[in-house]
Amino acid sequence: MGLSLDHTIVPSKGKEAAAKWMAGILGVEYTGMWGHFAPVKINDLLSFDFDDREEFESHHYALLATDQEFDEILDRVKGEGIPYGSGPRARTDMEINHLHTGRGFYFEDKDRHVWEVITHTYGEFPGQSQP
Numbered sequence: 001m002g003l004s005l006d007h008t009i010v011p012s013k014g015k016e017a018a019a020k021w022m023a024g025i026l027g028v029e030y031t032g033m034w035g036h037f038a039p040v041k042i043n044d045l046l047s048f049d050f051d052d053r054e055e056f057e058s059h060h061y062a063l064l065a066t067d068q069e070f071d072e073i074l075d076r077v078k079g080e081g082i083p084y085g086s087g088p089r090a091r092t093d094m095e096i097n098h099l100h101t102g103r104g105f106y107f108e109d110k111d112r113h114v115w116e117v118i119t120h121t122y123g124e125f126p127g128q129s130q131p
Contacts, residue, residue, distance in 0.1 A: 007039070007047040011056035012111050019050040022109065025076050027069070060088075062116040070103055070119050082107050088114065 012018040019038035023030035030040060037049040048061070065073060074096070077084050084107040085091040091114065096105040102120025109115060 004045050006045065007049050008061075009037075010048045010050045010059070010061070010111075010113065011053035012050045013052070015050040015052045018109065018111060019048075022048065022050075022115075025073065025080070025082075026063075027072055027076065056111075058112045058114060060114045060116065062118060064121055065117050065119055067103075067119055070117055073117050074105060077105075077107050088116075 010018070010022075015038040016033065019040050020030045023040045026040070026042065028040060028042060030038075032038075034049075037051055039047040039049045041047045042063070074084070083092040083094065084096075084105045085093040086095040086097040086105060087093075088106060091106045091108060096103050100118075100120045100122055102118055104116060104118040104120075106114055106116050
């Protein structure tokens with residue numbers, strides 16, 4: 001097995017509330033604090049570890065999902081009345097994209113982080129060069 005991302009820190013104005021909210025949107029269980037972090041375990045390899053910060057820049061997090069996971073997450077986003085959009089500069093057009101033979105959408109959390117959910121990775125494809 002090669003390298004893989006184990007966890008990343010997600011700065012927040014309210015780490016536990018943010019972690020619970022994101023776990024709900026993603027359809028995963030929030031199991032409580034771990035040390036001073038509020039981790040959201042995405043799968044066996046990755047967790048988003050929410051941490052309180054006074055000041056921070058907005059970050060972008062992209063998640064590769066199955067078609068079923070995509071539909072379920074999009075349904076929860078819609079159910080919460082969260083604006084979403086088809087692109088990084090069109091995050092509120094209430095549309096999804098169909099790029100790279102898959103589907104994708106973007107939304108923001110309360111800390112203004114940009115979350116992207118896609119069904120196909122942006123890797124290289126036969127006969128195509130990277131931008």
